[in-house]
Amino acid sequence: MPIRGGSLLRRRWNSLSLSSQPHRNRRAVVSIASQEHDKKGGADAGNNSIIHDAIIIGGGPTGLLLSNLLSNYNIHSHLLFDKRPVEELVKHPQAHFINVRSMEILKSEMPHVYDGILSDMPNVREWECFNFGGCVDMNMSTGGGKRLARVIHPVRHLLRVGQRGDAILVPDESDGNNNWEAEDVDASNQHTPYVSECRPAHLAQNKFVSLLLQEARRHDEMAMHDLDSGRKSRLRYGEEIIGISDHTSVSSQLSSSSSLQDFNSKHIQPSIITIHTSQGQTYHTRYLLAADGVHSSTRKHYGISMMGDHSIQNLINVHFRTNTSLSKYLMRRQNNQAMLHFVYNSQLVGVFVCHDGYKGEWVLQIPFFPPYQTMADFDANYVRELIWAGLGVHPQHGRNGTGQTRHPDDTFNVDILSIRPWTMTSLVASQYLNDSKNMVLVGDAAHAFPPAGGFGMNTGLQDAHNIAWRLAVMLHRDKLARKISTEEDDDNVSIINEIRDPSTFMSSSSSPSFDQTILSKYDEERKTVATQNAALSVRNYQRTLSLANACYLNAQHPHLLISILDSPPMNLLPLEVRQGMFKRLVRVAMLSLKSLTSVESSGALSIHANQIEHNVNAILENKGSLPLVFPRYELGFSYSSRDKYDVVGDKEELTDTAGYFPRLKAGHRMPHVLVDVMTSQSSDGDVxxxxxxxxxxxxxxxxxxxxxxxxxxxxxxxTNTIILNKAVARVMQLWNVPIISIDVYPSKPIPHDENSIQITGTASKLNDLLSVVDANSALSRLLHAEFAAFVKAEESTNKMTDSMEGAHYVLMMIRPDGHIANVAYLRETYNSDIMLDQIQQALDHGLHNALGIKV
Structure with a gap:
């Protein structure tokens, strides 16, 4: 069924839908602030009096995604600042894994970026595995390293309901067999539905940023073209924020076109934030969005602390590129192809991240122990030696460490692009908002995790997705209120007369504002998710330490050694002497790992290498490897304070890699159910x-x-169409948010059936959307399963079964971000007033769950 509410709602919706042309052709709809900007001669000419809707600090993945989402919502009066030039931003690969939930967001909100990821990333067979061995080239017979183990992750196919994310140990006999297939779907899952229409992706962050930047520039150019004023780009790379100040006496009812003079004459909250840049410019904004990284100066300005472990491990990140000959050599065998290579030998213990093997893009992560190791120890020459030792390839004419010639006609080479130290932490901000609730932390400014599991960037992207729609609701709300309150319709006069003045529900100095409450809901939802992801990432990191222990390398030994050297009487020795002692003892501890790169086939070294292999395989066989896929965490998290990671089904052990089971409960992501879209022009449901x-x-x-x-x-x-129309109209006007109601049919409705609501009047302007068809009954099965689970939990089967049988219809409200706001099971009654109240209460409850306030 279509948008409900008769001609009033159709006209009202048309007045709010500011564009009627396809996105790629239409002229961008510019916010009032931008229009005022134009009148005053461009961004720089009038920036002392114009209040922008939002300013983003930080132009990495999170900041750029946030900018793009705001543009999608026509919040064009926003700016993005990053002190780094673009050239620096797109150099270093950094993060590289984009999980299923993030891919869903990109596909639905930015299809150009989504398609670009699929086009640019390496083939999944090149990165679906992790390797463990003496070096990257796992072939001791030709001078490489001993293979300890190889695991494959379930990323090749779409995930299914209940499918676990455990990696599977690849058998030795699969070496070199390109057709070997991992049984990455249990037999019990092969006929279950898919949980998403997306797979995860592996793409270096610098390439991902380039795609997001291209999309942001497209939005920016369209906005500048529509303004036709020579306005400076909203993307301000190379311009640093050097000062932030707040105006505390400001009207909460200011529109985006208000000037500084306007709000200085008011005396109620919230405040306007003013920023000062390195180019001598001053800008004002209603909302400041801090996406400026783990060392966020914005967060520090507002005195917000980070809670957790500030130093788990120090590491050196080496970004290097292999030349064409070496790249082809390393990728020549499928056995060598992997996303991560955990390397253990007498010269190096580290992790190689293969961002794109055929293009030669690599990062090496090396443990680092200051002050007993310094950056001076890791100069380019020493790092180059470590790279060769870790790759298992000798640089001169393709010779290996034994002098044997592999490819005498090829010269292997590596180009070191950067050597950077960094500290692994597990931190979550104590709060995501400032006291005035107009500064918001997103991404790494709000949290920092160990890289194990890839949750850092993905959590930031999902932060941006959550805050973007909330900001858009707030920034459009005043405009919606003005539109709705001035509507007139002769056929719906009674509805308008029954609805209170929307201004009654706007913020005042005596009660919490709408804006503050909806942003507090962001804080509540996303901080909980970040805390859970931080703990998961730490557990993942600890799994890597257990594998090091299997190689007889205790991760605590360096720290114990440092503790001894820092204590009396050892601390009386000069630091240089203690540094030398530390380095010698570390080298001695690593000598036994020579067995993993030695060509000797017998003797003590071989026995030692075989024992290490046995230890590592024992851990991996017990699902102790570093996982890459976490269905329950990626898709099963809930924004309800009462739910965390519910599992429907048998009593499955709730491990980190447990499968995802869809839930139809408030706070949970709406499950992936494909429905056919029906219109009054066609009943084929071809969409x-x-x-x-x-x-x-x-x-x-x-x-x-x-x-x-x-x-x-x-x-x-x-349900009675008129009553539902009336309830939706009331709630829309009370909350000033758009609601579209859609009938879900179990099968295609018969044309002109009395229950099939036909669109009339302005239907063509609404694309004639009529209803959706749950053709495979997937949604129906989920509804019944949800009731069954609830009945079992409450141990009141008979009562709940009666309730289910008595429910005439279900109202399910879905938030703009795809999470469920409310599910209501209602009975139809002949008393229209009672029915109207039931529906309105269900809708109010859903909006309260999503926005955090009650009207």
Whole structure:
């Protein structure tokens, strides 16, 4: 069924949908602040009086995604600053794994970026494995290192319901067999539904940033073209924020076109933030979004502390590139192809990250122990020796360490691009907002994790997704209120007369503001997720230490040695002497690892190497390897304070790699259920949409500048259309947010059936959206499964079964970010007033869950 509420709601929605042309052709709809900007002669000419909707500090993945999302919501009056030039930003690979949930967000919100990732990333067979051995080249017979183990992760295919994320040990006999297939889907899962329409991706952060930057520039150019004023780009790379100040006496009812003079004449909250840049410019903003990294100066300015472990391990990151000959050699055998290579030998213990093997893009991570090791110890020559030792290839004419010639016609070479120290931490900000609730921390400014599991960048991307729609709701809300409150419709006069003045519900000096509450909800939701991801990342890192222990390398030994050297009487020795002692003892501890790169086939070294291999395999066989896929954490997290990671089904051990089971509960991500979209022009249902992304799909269909809440109406009978229309209209006007209600049919409705609501009047302007069809009954099965789980938990089967049988319809509200706001099971009654109240309460409850306030 279409947007409900008769001609009033259709006209109202048309007035709010500011664009009627496809996105690629339309002129961007510019916010009032930008229009005022234009009148005053461009961004720099009038920046002392214009208040921007938002300013983003930090132009990495999180900041750029946030900028793109705001542009999607037509929040064009925003700026992005980063002190680094673009050239520096796109140099270093850094993060590289994009998990399933992040890929879903990119596919629904930025299809150009999503397609670019799929096009640019290496083939999945090049990165689906982790290798463990004496060096990257796992072939001792030709001078390489001993293979200890190889595991494959379930990233080749779409995940299924209940499928675990455990890595699988690859048997030795698969060496060199390109057709070997891992049994990455249990037999019990092969006929279960998919949990997503996306797979994870492996793409170096600098390439990912380039795609996001290209999209941001496209938005920027479109906005500048529409302003036609020579306005400076909103992307300000190479311009540092050197000062931040707050104006504390400001009206909460200022629009984005208000000037500094306007709000200086007011005396109620919230404040406006002023920033000062290295180019001598001053800008004002309603909201400051800090995406400026783990060392965020913005966070420090507001005195927000980071909680957790500030120093888990120090490391050296070496970014290097192999030449064509060496790249082909290292990737010549499938056995050598992997995302991560854990290397253990007498010269190096470290991890090689293969970002793109055929293009020669690598990063080497080396443990680092200051002050007994310094950056001076890791000069280019020494690091180059470590690289060759870790690769298992001699640089001169393709010769290995024994003098044997592999490829006398080829010269291998590596180009060291950067050598950087960094500290692994596990930190979460004590709060994500300042006291005035107009500065927001996102990404690494809010949290920092060990890289194990790849949750750092992904958590930041999902932060941006969560805060973007909230900001858009707030920034469009005043405009929506003005539109709705001035609507008139002769056929709906009674509805308008029954609705209170929307201004009654705007913030005042005597009560918490709408804006502050909705941002506090962001703090509540995302900080909880970050805390859980931080703990998971630490556990993943500890798994890597257990593998080092299997190689007879105790990760605590260097720290114990440092403790001894720092204590009396050893601390009386000069630091230089103690540094020498430390380095010699570390070298001695690593001597036994020579067995993993020796060509000797017998003797004590061989026995030692075989024992290490046995130890490592014993751990991996017991699912102790570093996982890459975490279905329960990636897709199963909940924004409800009462839920964490529920599992529906048998009593499965809740390990970190447990499978994901869809839930139809408030706070959970709406499960991936493909539905056929039906229109009044066609009943073929040739458009399939995942319910996970239904709200973003509808926003694109209706070209809405504002985030959309979707109301799915499901059940054997349709509720009274007029009553539902009236309830939706009331709630829209009370909350000033768009709601679209859609009928869900179990099968294609018969044309002109009395239950099939036909669109009339301005239907063509709404793309004639009518209903969706749950053709495979997937949603219906989930609803019944949810009831069964609830019944079992409450131990009141008979009572709950009666309730289910008595439910005439289900109202399911989906938030703009794809999470469920509320699920209500209602009975139809002949008393229209009671029914109206039931529906309105269900909708109010959903918006309260999503926005954190009650109206």
């Amino acid at each position: 399939q949409v995942s319910l996970t992304t239904i709200s973003s799909y509808l926003r694109r269909v209706f070209r809405s500048p504002s985030p959309i809440f979707t109301l799915l109406v499901f059940g054997p009978r349709r």
